Amino acid sequence: MNGAKVELRGLRRNFSGTTALDGLDLTIEPGELIALLGPSGCGKTTALRCVAGFEQPDEGAVLVDGSDITRVPANRRDAGMVFQSYSLFPNLSIRENVAFGLRVRKVAAAKRHARAQELLELIGLPQIGERYPHQLSGGQQQRVALARALALEPRVLLLDEPLSALDAKVRVTLREEIRRLQLSLGITTIFVTHDQEEALSMADRVAVLRAGRLEQVADPATLYDRPATAFVAEFVGTMNRIPGKLSGRTVTVLGQDLPVEGDVPATSDVEVLVRPETVIVTPDPSSEAMILVSSFRGSTSRLRVQLGDLEMLADVPGHDTVRLAPGTRVRVELVERPVLVSASSDVAAAVPVPEHDVV
Amino acid sequence: MTVQSPVHTAPAAAGGGSRPKKSKSWLATVPLLAFVVLVFGVPLVIILGGTFSREGTLSAANVTDSLQGAYLTALLGSVKLSALVAVVGALLGTFLAQAVVTSRFRLLREAVLTASGVLSNFGGIPLAFAWIATLGNSGVVTSALGLDSAGWSLYNFWGLALVYLYFSIPLMVVVVVPALDGLRPQWREAAQNNGANTWQYWRHVGIPVLTPTLLGGVVLLFGGAFAAYATAAAMVGGTVPLVTLQIANALSGNVLIGHENVALALSLDMIVVAGLVMAVYLPLQRRSARWLR
Numbered sequence: 256m257n258g259a260k261v262e263l264r265g266l267r268r269n270f271s272g273t274t275a276l277d278g279l280d281l282t283i284e285p286g287e288l289i290a291l292l293g294p295s296g297c298g299k300t301t302a303l304r305c306v307a308g309f310e311q312p313d314e315g316a317v318l319v320d321g322s323d324i325t326r327v328p329a330n331r332r333d334a335g336m337v338f339q340s341y342s343l344f345p346n347l348s349i350r351e352n353v354a355f356g357l358r359v360r361k362v363a364a365a366k367r368h369a370r371a372q373e374l375l376e377l378i379g380l381p382q383i384g385e386r387y388p389h390q391l392s393g394g395q396q397q398r399v400a401l402a403r404a405l406a407l408e409p410r411v412l413l414l415d416e417p418l419s420a421l422d423a424k425v426r427v428t429l430r431e432e433i434r435r436l437q438l439s440l441g442i443t444t445i446f447v448t449h450d451q452e453e454a455l456s457m458a459d460r461v462a463v464l465r466a467g468r469l470e471q472v473a474d475p476a477t478l479y480d481r482p483a484t485a486f487v488a489e490f491v492g493t494m495n496r497i498p499g500k501l502s503g504r505t506v507t508v509l510g511q512d513l514p515v516e517g518d519v520p521a522t523s524d525v526e527v528l529v530r531p532e533t534v535i536v537t538p539d540p541s542s543e544a545m546i547l548v549s550s551f552r553g554s555t556s557r558l559r560v561q562l563g564d565l566e567m568l569a570d571v572p573g574h575d576t577v578r579l580a581p582g583t584r585v586r587v588e589l590v591e592r593p594v595l596v597s598a599s600s601d602v603a604a605a606v607p608v609p610e611h612d613v614v
Numbered sequence: 615m616t617v618q619s620p621v622h623t624a625p626a627a628a629g630g631g632s633r634p635k636k637s638k639s640w641l642a643t644v645p646l647l648a649f650v651v652l653v654f655g656v657p658l659v660i661i662l663g664g665t666f667s668r669e670g671t672l673s674a675a676n677v678t679d680s681l682q683g684a685y686l687t688a689l690l691g692s693v694k695l696s697a698l699v700a701v702v703g704a705l706l707g708t709f710l711a712q713a714v715v716t717s718r719f720r721l722l723r724e725a726v727l728t729a730s731g732v733l734s735n736f737g738g739i740p741l742a743f744a745w746i747a748t749l750g751n752s753g754v755v756t757s758a759l760g761l762d763s764a765g766w767s768l769y770n771f772w773g774l775a776l777v778y779l780y781f782s783i784p785l786m787v788v789v790v791v792p793a794l795d796g797l798r799p800q801w802r803e804a805a806q807n808n809g810a811n812t813w814q815y816w817r818h819v820g821i822p823v824l825t826p827t828l829l830g831g832v833v834l835l836f837g838g839a840f841a842a843y844a845t846a847a848a849m850v851g852g853t854v855p856l857v858t859l860q861i862a863n864a865l866s867g868n869v870l871i872g873h874e875n876v877a878l879a880l881s882l883d884m885i886v887v888a889g890l891v892m893a894v895y896l897p898l899q900r901r902s903a904r905w906l907r
């Protein structure tokens with residue numbers, strides 16, 4: 256089994272007034288795991304359903320290995336899909352669920368049972384074939400759904416927030432398992448999530464969507480380190496917004512002059528986007544900045560620092576926590592590197608507060 | 615990842631001071647039991663007592679009579695009518711419900727559901743009168759369309775079946791709509807994703823999931839038609855043989871004096887028929903719902 260190349264070309268989809276997809280272009284390489292990440296309602300599910308065939312784009316095309324499948328009905332496409340939850344057929348045993356596609360294709364009973372057993376072993380649940388879906392935990396159900404999606408050896412695997420209904424611990428184990436399986440099968444995979452940690456930790460590349468368009472697609476490190484836009488910067492990871500004065504391609508912030516990268520807004524009053532780990536904090540009794548809260552996270556500590564009206568986050572090595580207790584007066588500096596700027600608060604409205612901070 | 619087994623009761627400590635306590639939970643069922651005894655037990659005793667006595671002596675003559683001649687015809691007529699209404703009503707009701715559920719017009723859905731709720735409780739003499747006034751011998755539609763010259767009559771087996779369907783189909787709609795709503799769209803999409811077409815989805819998933827509800831609906835419709843009396847009495851009087859009409863006749867004693875207890879025997883026959891229906895229904899129900907346990 257190996258993966259197919261999937262291309263989305265100018266996908267556009269309108270639902271009576273709301274634009275779910277607004278010209279989405281994206282190419283997924285064979286065998287790649289790509290995560291579709293973005294705020295709620297940005298069109299991730301719609302994009303995935305266009306690939307699965309449950310949704311027809313108003314414009315644009317879906318290509319698999321170069322052939323246009325936009326008008327191919329869902330039940331003749333070569334893509335396995337895992338839904339968010341409760342998608343197992345309740346009246347069929349686990350084995351019958353996994354073997355469903357083979358049964359529809361009139362594969363002999365003995366053969367399809369053997370194949371189902373093989374898949375159940377692959378997902379680490381060899382003994383549950385006789386049970387019914389309601390007798391399984393949520394995590395087990397999603398594994399079985401994965402086995403069912405793989406039963407017909409599709410060349411594309413589609414996952415729509417398959418882990419979002421599970422508790423945190425199961426989520427982490429299961430995502431590692433999905434990744435391991437995906438790598439060993441070499442199957443092209445599109446993974447929809449609004450959990451940035453999930454996207455960054457699993458994917459070869461992450462595609463950030465915004466209002467039905469592609470904002471940036473890059474490998475996780477680049478996305479985090481060199482976000483192309485302020486939107487991506489704020490959606491992925493945690494960002495401080497610190498007021499600064501722009502002149503040309505240099506910005507003055509906290510008394511430092513830093514080079515600007517990316518787009519430059521027309522105004523000179525801007526906000527500078529800075530990651531907590533690029534904020535340097537050193538004890539200084541004469542400074543007016545003060546630590547409000549310190550939360551210890553093992554290898555690092557996250558500090559909340561007050562500077563005048565401004566509050567910002569700073570990550571420091573864990574062993575510095577003792578020196579930097581709440582109430583300590585500190586000097587705040589930024590690491591000398593190019594920064595992103597945005598006109599004051601033009602993104603804030605569009606970006607929800609991230610649910611998980613990337614540390 | 616292990617499935618919790620039911621709690622095992624610890625073995626009673628041998629010779630210990632504390633005896634295993636008897637659960638008091640049976641107390642909670644007392645009101646229910648009292649209700650069952652009053653509502654089912656007492657009438658059953660009366661029926662049994664009356665059925666097996668003729669002119670003061672113990673006898674099976676009433677039962678024998680109730681299974682002969684006009685009485686037997688009536689019993690079979692009722693079973694036939696009820697079975698027809700149950701099967702046709704369940705089929706049409708299910709299709710109507712499916713049409714309502716998949717309809718994109720919310721208003722239509724609301725309208726049909728409300729109407730079904732009302733019509734499923736429409737019965738007795740008002741229902742009979744409504745039909746007589748519409749499609750009876752001198753009904754509005756009958757005269758308007760000249761149906762009587764075409765051989766139409768409401769006052770026979772088929773006419774009665776039509777009138778019974780009039781409340782049975784809405785009843786089926788009311789029963790099936792929640793079950794249809796419970797079919798998750800993911801199941802259909804997952805089936806498609808596995809290569810199934812619409813028919814294969816219904817055959818392997820949709821219908822099996824609905825079967826317990828459909829069976830329940832059929833039994834409900836059968837029972838409703840089997841026990842109906844007032845509508846039939848007002849519409850056809852004695853021209854269509856039905857067991858409920860015969861019971862009324864025998865009770866009022868206007869057929870054979872001294873044979874009032876045949877009415878009780880006929881009631882017992884009805885109970886037996888209902889029991890037979892349940893004897894078929896329960897194992898089917900059990901089989902079709904085995905995935906629920």
Ligand SMILES: Nc1ncnc2c1ncn2[C@@H]1O[C@H](COP(=O)(O)OP(=O)(O)OP(=O)(O)O)[C@@H](O)[C@H]1O
Binds near residue numbers: 273294449
């Ligand atoms: N069947 C539909 N009918 C009408 N509007 C729809 C339909 N499906 C999606 N939409 C709208 O299209 C937009 C994109 O929806 P979509 O489900 O693709 O978002 P999403 O990125 O998956 O969001 P989430 O993270 O909440 O799942 C939303 O505004 C949604 O309300």
Ligand SMILES: [Mg+2]
Binds near residue numbers: 301
């Ligand atoms: Mg979604």
